[in-house]
Amino acid sequence: MQPNVKPANPNFSSGPCAKRPGYDVSQLDLSVLGRSHRAPIGKKALERACLDTAKILGLPEGYRVAVVPASDTGAMEMAMWSMLGERPVDVVYWESFGQGWATDITKQLKLKDVKILSADYGQLPDLTQVNCDHDVVFTWNGTTSGVKVANADWISAQRKGLTFCDATSAVFAQEMDWAKLDVITYSWQKVLGGEGGHGMLILSPRAVERLESYTPAWPLPKIFRMTSGGKLTEDLFLGATINTPSMLCVVDYLDALHWVESIGGVTATIERSKQNLATLADFIATRDWIDFLASDPTIRSNTSVCLSLKLSAEQVKQVIKLLEQQQVAYDIGAYRDAPAGLRIWCGATIENQDLQDLLPWLEWAYEQVK
Known part of the structure; x- marks a missing residue:
């Protein structure tokens, strides 16, 4: 079934990346x-x-x-x-x-x-x-x-x-x-x-x-x-x-x-990114239709997380389009020179709850196009 909870911030682009939590341009020092x-x-x-x-x-x-x-x-x-x-x-x-x-x-x-x-x-x-x-x-x-x-x-x-x-x-x-x-x-x-x-x-x-x-x-x-x-x-x-x-x-x-x-310096931003990767890893570990492009976890990025799906390249495009149409994930297609798949940014500005809310939508979109 289609999920009913959407990420509060659907911006998962790998660059430019999501602004920090609580960002407000009006609060910048414009002097x-x-x-x-x-x-x-x-x-x-x-x-x-x-x-x-x-x-x-x-x-x-x-x-x-x-x-x-x-x-x-x-x-x-x-x-x-x-x-x-x-x-x-x-x-x-x-x-x-x-x-x-x-x-x-x-x-x-x-x-x-x-x-x-x-x-x-x-x-x-x-x-x-x-x-x-x-x-x-x-x-x-x-x-x-x-x-x-x-x-x-x-x-x-x-x-x-x-x-x-x-x-x-x-x-x-x-x-x-x-x-x-x-x-x-x-x-x-x-x-x-x-x-x-x-x-x-x-x-x-x-x-x-x-x-x-x-x-x-x-x-x-x-x-x-x-x-x-x-x-x-x-x-x-x-x-x-x-x-x-x-x-x-x-x-x-x-x-x-x-x-x-x-939030505690660079140690905290590193930990936020690691937690985001762990959320994706837990989801992927229990599903056979999605996997990391990097099979070795010791060299797996915790920022630009690249994923492969058991779908054709055209079907992957349909998944990406569906997620964008539902306004739950923007700009998550793999880089143009990379194998067809998804690229989900997990850097420190991404709230972990937004990733948790995205994952059911990934499964829903996969089921729609497989």
Whole structure:
């Protein structure tokens, strides 16, 4: 029978993601709107975005945080174009975005000494084959495949190369070994439910050393430049952005950071996401028509949860359409390059009760189209 209780918030998109519980745009501090981002009031807000991020995440001493253009993609491109080429590169990917970094490295930067380790959707490459004396580029959590790395044990603490980690759907939701990571990027619109268009770039002291000691063979666009006269532009990591940011998006991000602190910090957001995954796992364990794309639970994402159904691709589309028509789940189709299925966001801004209320609808929709 058709369920009669609907999720209070049907937004289960994997990006942009649902806003935090209790979000009210009218409660944002809008005093920075209409002011220059270079005025003291604007720069202070941007500096808070950088420093509060470092504090809440518990980044190691000496790690720097900057707000940069063009979302997580811009932050990753900025880092790769500025620092790669000094030594060989190992690229590890198992989904579309990681594959995109491999394409940029081999076909745009045209680096020659590159080793690519890849796996199909739902799987993880053999990480023991990574050479940490090389630079290593990888995605901590594959947003389009629902597969994450279990930990950073495969990264050497004595590495000679830098680790470039696309962490956009992992940060604030998964335990990350910051000391093993030299370049970390993410975007606001994932686990924190922030707005799009801005990226976050985190650099370790080793990454800063690379920037100050190595000059790439190719020209760098202005929005990629992080040094001047061979020295790091420190102001970039204190709120002096390269281009003009949306201050409305900045205060929205600050609101999300305040929410994280108010519920107990990053430990609490990680736990919320884990609980959401557990709710789905309990449901799936008792049904034979739905399963995780990632069969190994140790590498299963607790944010972008990818599911396969015992249905044809066309039938899966019908399920998605039915759920949207009933206004119980929006934007939950698998990524266009991934196998046909569902992708349900389980990050910290998703209320567990909404997931509980969604599950009977999943079963109802399946029964309608099978």
